[in-house]
Amino acid sequence: MATSGRRPRIGRQYAFSLRNLSVCFGLIAIVVFGVGVTVRAAGGATGAQPAAAVAVGLLTLLAAVVMRHRRTAPASPEEDSLGAADFEAMTASEFEQAVADLCERDGCRVSRVEGGAGDLGADVLATAPDGQRIVIQCKRxxxxxxxGSQDVQRFGGTCFAVHDAQIAAVVTTSEFTKPAAEYATQCGILCIDGQELATWASTGPAPWTE
Structure with a gap:
């Protein structure tokens, strides 16, 4: 059973990164190159010109190496967005919390994250920015x-009558069968499959706002 306790966010973390380091080296190289050109144009001291040229060459080479490494190195977890999160690798409770985090990211107020046998079909309860009550069932x-249709039917039997949903959604890392999708359409339940979940996580907005 998931709890409402917070866990580290999956979204972007603004920490030290190779990208910042490479940008700094690139700026340093540009500045030193400009200084070297100025020294040469001004006809500085005889010993200063070779020294400046060597410094420019070394820093330019270092910047090029760093920038090349930046292009080829895989993205770190800190630089990954929610859209790149491996939802299938999560536990059921972690997946429910991840969906709740997406809701909060898009301006919703989450009041409960509680999956399990006693949840009566509601894994995430939230309130949309416009005040509508959101009830979500998560299927990892x-x-x-x-x-399948039985999964959606069980949710349909409680989301409106028991939880007073104004927005009801089933979110899965997989897909929906055709009967399940048809039943959901008849009842006004949103079906968010794995592809739509990835789009929501990476770019937003929440599916019910579209």
Whole structure:
């Protein structure tokens, strides 16, 4: 069962990164190059010109190496966005919390994150920025396990009558069967599959605002 306790966010963390280091080296190289050109143009001391040229060459080479490494190195976890998160690798409770985090990111106020046998179909309860009550059921399935019509029907039996949902959604890492999608459409339940979840996580906005 998931709890409402907070865990580290999956989103972007603004910490020291190779990107910042490479930008700094690039700026230093540009500045030193400009100084070297100025010294040469001004006809500085005989010993200063070779020294400036060597310094420019070394820093330019270092900046080039760093920039090349930046282009080829894989993105660090800190530089990854939520869209690159491996939702399938999460536990059920972690997935519920991740969905709640997405809701909060998009301006919703989450009042409960509590999956399990006693949740009556509501894994995440939240309030949208416009005041509508959101009820979400989370299905962390692998790609071979699709959400069936029985899953959606059970949720449909409680999301409106028990939880007073104004926005009801089933979010999965997998896909929905055709009968499940048809039933959801008839009942006004949003079906958010793995591809739509990735889009929501990486770019937003929340699916119910579209």
């Amino acid at each position: 399935y692998d790609s071979t396990h699709r959400v």
